[in-house]
Amino acid sequence: MTETTAVAPSETEFEQHAFRGRLNAAFFSVMDPYMEANLRSRKQRLFADLPPEVVEIGSGVGANLRYLPVGSTLVSIEPNRYMHDPLRDAAHRRGVRLDLRERMAEQTGLPDESVDSVISSLVLCSVQDPAAVLAEIRRILRPGGTFRFLEHVVAPAGTPTRAAQRILRRPWAWAFEGCSCERDLEQSIRAAGFASVTVERYRLHTPFLPFNTHIAGVARA
Template identity: 35%
Template sequence: MSGNQVCGELSNQIYVNLGKSFLGRMMVGHSSTYDKKLGDRKLSLFANLQGKVLEINPRNGSNLPYYPNNIDLIAIEPSLQMHSSLRKQAKKLGLNIDIRFGNAEWLDVEDNSVDTVVATFVLSSVPNINYTLQAILRVLKPGGRLLFIEHIPAPKGSFLRKIQNTISPIWKTLAANSHRDREIDVALENAGFTSVSYEQFQLGLFMMNQHIIGVAKK
């Protein structure tokens, strides 16, 4: 490898790291407001949880405080570093939790065994959303539900949508494979659920303004 190639790769990595640092600071600045705005919606969405509940990629456990403590919770978390803190948080909240290693496409759960799957801000970043939705359908009992909150792109033809389409490849690198132009609502409607109902709402974040919240039934 030539010296120019090495310098070029180092420069690219520096730009990527700077971009990630900037994005991280931006998201931290919005996080408290973001969580506050979503709180009431989560309370409503999770109000009737019961039985066996599977959450995909709970990360820092931001959904745990909204769960009733009479459920049997399975958490599929790909980051082993998060397992200990999730376990401690669940214990503090009085939740019965079973934390398993895996990801959204590989759910270490038996077929037709789960009453409810929870996926919040997961479907925008999975490598293949269709595989993920089929995995969810596999583990849900007949009549089971997928509860979701997700980013969706701006309306087609809008100026913001054009920006999202243009920067999507860069955004995926900076934001853990998050797709700004992924039409999650369309994917849900085409996945094979017996019904999909959701509402759109906005949170006032430039690149992540449009959201959907809803329920898909098997």
Template identity: 30%
Template sequence: MDVLVFVLQSILCLLTLPLHLLALLGFWQPIWRKYFPYLMAVLSRKTNQKIEGKKRNLFSQIKKLTGASGKVTLLELGCGTGANFEFYPAGCRVTCLDPNPHFEKFLTESMAKNKHLQYEKFLVAPGEDMSQVADESMDVVVCTLVLCTVQSPRKVLQEIQRVLRPGGIFFFWEHVAEPLGSWALLWQEVVEPTWKHIGDGCYLTRETWKELERAKFSDLQLEWQPSLIKWLPVGPHIMGMAVK
């Protein structure tokens, strides 16, 4: 099986050789980071249409964390275009963090459409180093379709636990690897080296649920969901929440 994956990977890399050469020479990422937000703006709208009910149900639980002030401090990690803003309850004070500064234009537009939220600031930083966010300063951390792109999911989860207050909640929705030994997983393994350049560093074969279990939150609730677009190599999804 490993030999077959290697052969098919090599064929696909040859077919997409210009892309790999641009990436190797350091030209691809600066160009793609600038235009990737436009692609995400389109995909996010389509995705929200498909799982609107599930997102509303998940994020409705944020209301439980509202204190006497009626406010909730919320950090969205890998915020992208702000596709989740419409699902957050009123009273959220939202801090956005993303390593790609080109998303800020879209975030400003999203916040202008969601007056029920208070926009705090936009931080340009990777999830592995959220040093600009103070310890135990957040009631909520949200991360959707982000842990597939980071360099170290383990470090990101450690940072999430650091910035969450005791009893704070981490909400997530991520795509993960197909079942071990399946043809679908083989297809993911074949496509992954090329897909990472298209998906802004996205890994298709991550077993993110294992990282969540190892993080040892006090409570972890996780639901499995099928892939949204069957013809893409993006596998099943996990959605849920973890309590610090």
């Protein structure tokens, strides 16, 4: 069953861009099987044994719904309204109750220490303020709760991937609505004040060279 909660946008507004918003919704819907094939093994480990209610920062078109048990609830913080219809459809197919909130990740509107698990997948690259988002995640997590993340990050200096990230940073950010391929998100997460952080670094081998350096891990409140 799918349910949507109407929530007013936060004070920090997301710029709804009709062309790029629709383009990204279509792109990620079409690319879902390819992305899933590349990321499945790590997502299976990372998202194993999720609780019955999960908060996701930037759910997009619902790529991670397949990892939630039937009958569970996803509280989705997704400001891009062009993602909403595909996300609702995916939640309905997967049998997941959807609590959809059109808000920025910097201001989820959720109470302090009210959540057992927050997940993100290829999202922190595009938020306006990663430090503020991580502080917000810490605020809403209960003590001992987990933030489980899978993100693409800046490549080591002097590598061909790093050079490609630098050259393509502007068109990449334009096409993917602010996505940066130059963020050191591992350092950001380690500096965010979590009680513990475990990180795995790995590399994908795809034609999208700026996208190929990744981290996955768990931060515990």
